[in-house]
Amino acid sequence: MVMGLLRRLAQPGPVALPAEEARLALAALLVRAARADGSYExxxxxxxxxxLIGRFGLDAAGAAALRAEAEAVEAEAPDTVRFTxxxxxxxxxxxxxxxxxxxxxxxxxxxxxxxxEDRLMRMVAPLLGITDxxxxxxxxxxxRKGI
Structure with a gap:
């Protein structure tokens, strides 16, 4: 799945993304957000x-496994624009x-x-079609949720 997503990210135009790869792309974008300050805590x-547990109904082991795959994708993936x-x-x-x-x-x-982190968020929001x-x-x- 990692290689499939990386191939899709490298394509120049729009591509259909299977659900599993969409989950992986989201997880990789979250990893990129975590690493945006130069520290991944x-x-x-x-x-x-x-x-990942809340969004996809995974158990803890499934979420950790998806995150581990996402860490590998994020490290190898091209620019953030392609994720978005x-x-x-x-x-x-x-x-x-x-x-x-x-x-x-x-x-x-x-x-x-x-x-x-602020730069990344200012860049990603409009690329996803979200206003500032x-x-x-x-x-x-x-x-407000204390997050």
Whole structure:
């Protein structure tokens, strides 16, 4: 599955993404958000697992396995624009707000916001078809939840 997703990400145009690869692409984008500040902490990995459990109904072992695959994809994958392109094509707009919320939850998991994380979020939101305002509101919702 990892190689299939990497091949799809490398294609120049829109591609149909099977559900399993869409899950992997989302998980890899969450890993990219966690690594955006140059540090990938245990709290961020745990938050990614919780997002994957909640979003996909996985158990803890399944979430950890998907995250491990996503870590490999993220390390090998091309630019962030390609992740967002395949996710934008695979995920309905209303669900993309949830993607932004999940990314903010990961960014906020370590208790600090970094300029690299803010840059990533400002870039990703419009690429997913989400306005800056809606991304900001998503961040505020995650902050209110104590995330």
């Amino acid at each position: 245990r709290a961020e990995a745990a938050r990614i697992d919780r997002v 392109r395949v996710l934008k094509d695979a995920v309905p707009l209303n669900d993309r707000i949830g993607l932004i919320e999940a990314m903010w939850a990961v960014v906020l998991a370590d208790g600090t916001r970094d300029a690299g 305002r809606d991304s900001g509101l998503a961040r505020q919702r995650m902050e």
